[in-house]
Amino acid sequence: MTGVRALNVAVLGADDPLGTAFLRLLSERDVEFGEVFPLTLAETEGCATVRGEELPLLDVVGFDWSRVDVLVNASRAVAAELSERTAADAGCRILGLGRGAAGIARVSVEGALAIALQRVLAPVQAGAGLRAVNAVAMLPVAVAGEAGIAELAGQTRALFAMETVEPEAFPLQIAFNLIPQVGAVQADGGSHLEQDTAGELRQLLDNRDLAVSVTAVWAPMFYGAGVAVHASVAGDLDLESMRARFADLPGVTLMDTAVPGGVATPATDAQDSDAVFVSRVRAGADARHDLAMWLVFDVTTLEAARLVDGLENLIEK
């Protein structure tokens, strides 16, 4: 890239956990980029740290998009989609999570749930032929950004103080509760996140006919997710060889349930790791063809790493 001007990058949601993790990983890697503009949707004051330097957060409203070449959208807020469109109209290239704004050219990165499922299901598919996947995902509040984290902490304190609790970031009380609806539910009964995860997983596994059912539930946890996975395979299931595969799989940490404390949990294992922790590998309803397992991973770290990979690809092209 000698002689070529390094690309300037705007990061939308730089004050959210995902944006912060993205900037941290980007600073650690050897990616050649120019100026960085940390953008906020929240009209908050503050700074973001990039390559050891403190940069003031900029309000996305009124931002001059001609200053940047790439917009990295690290926010899941609906308002962020409007900014994608404005940036695209101004000639920026767009990189972001999930489906993003409709009708614009965009490099889309899969969500952590699809990535984690793909990582453990790829060897299952290779070994025994994958037919159907049922995933029940318990998602942490970090997926709703800084506002989600503040709401869980604030509501928990308020309940202990016997104060009433008004939900804002979530549709209902999240403290000491589960909300089985992540984003709006569509006509077929699924949410965008559930539908997108199913589509992303089929694509990542290169298996267009795979039957996938995803249920996503908000759970009162901060960063780590837990997922109960059931997979149906065409061939005969060999649990021992499956465990042996997991033990050798890059990006996967197999935990032994027979050891006390040997189950993976969101708060004790996932934090700040980009590994997928697997435990309780066992037979499902049909012992010959059904595999059940429990996954844990840090949503933010996994997605931030994927966004950095995406930016690196985009810069090198």
Next chain:
Amino acid sequence: MTGVRALNVAVLGADDPLGTAFLRLLSERDVEFGEVFPLTLAETEGCATVRGEELPLLDVVGFDWSRVDVLVNASRAVAAELSERTAADAGCRILGLGRGAAGIARVSVEGALAIALQRVLAPVQAGAGLRAVNAVAMLPVAVAGEAGIAELAGQTRALFAMETVEPEAFPLQIAFNLIPQVGAVQADGGSHLEQDTAGELRQLLDNRDLAVSVTAVWAPMFYGAGVAVHASVAGDLDLESMRARFADLPGVTLMDTAVPGGVATPATDAQDSDAVFVSRVRAGADARHDLAMWLVFDVTTLEAARLVDGLENLIEK
């Protein structure tokens, strides 16, 4: 029963949420019983309320079993099984949750998870023929008794005060976490609770060949449980007629996801109710044969009601 002495009843775990709820429901119903002895395993002082009267808690160690005709075991503690055996040897009849002590005559009541599943799956089975059930249950700490409730509250406070957290009632930190292991895991990878629920569900549905997979996870909630259920049926699935059946089903409350806040959650719906709340009724991985739904119920109230029914049957025989 005129002329027959009313039966004296000991309640083990009378200081636990389940025992307390059992005594409350028993007092409300028109059951003819004699003296009540509230027993504790915890060596705690205090009282239990029976028919408006405060009775002191009695230590189960050294209790004179000849004073009672029936032991109602409302505790899931392993130590409670020893008391069942002692009471049985002394000539008591035993009523309790789950499998209880091996090798003694006993009236066993199904756990709330199997009851809730049966209630919504019975019409599915009648309508379309049930083939397989996958249930991922997120259980509240009340299932671990008063000690579980105290641990969630205490750990949450300690984490906010930046203090370290030592797990006792649970194998790992429960505050802001999920623990995918309820009781010890057996050789086949399942826990007793998971195995028992599968067996109880087959029995309740009178379907010995039903393929059932249960995953039980501790979640940081107090009383209500949330369960993601996937059911495979033999016939064709008609979601609209299924919803219509749920809307008319006794003991079931169908919630409409299209309404804001119209999803059932453990903290906002279940508490102190013996209904099973159903929402997010939709198609699963195979739209023709797979049904997905979300259940919420109060574990304690559901099990207490079943124990009262069990005692009533036992007294009337």
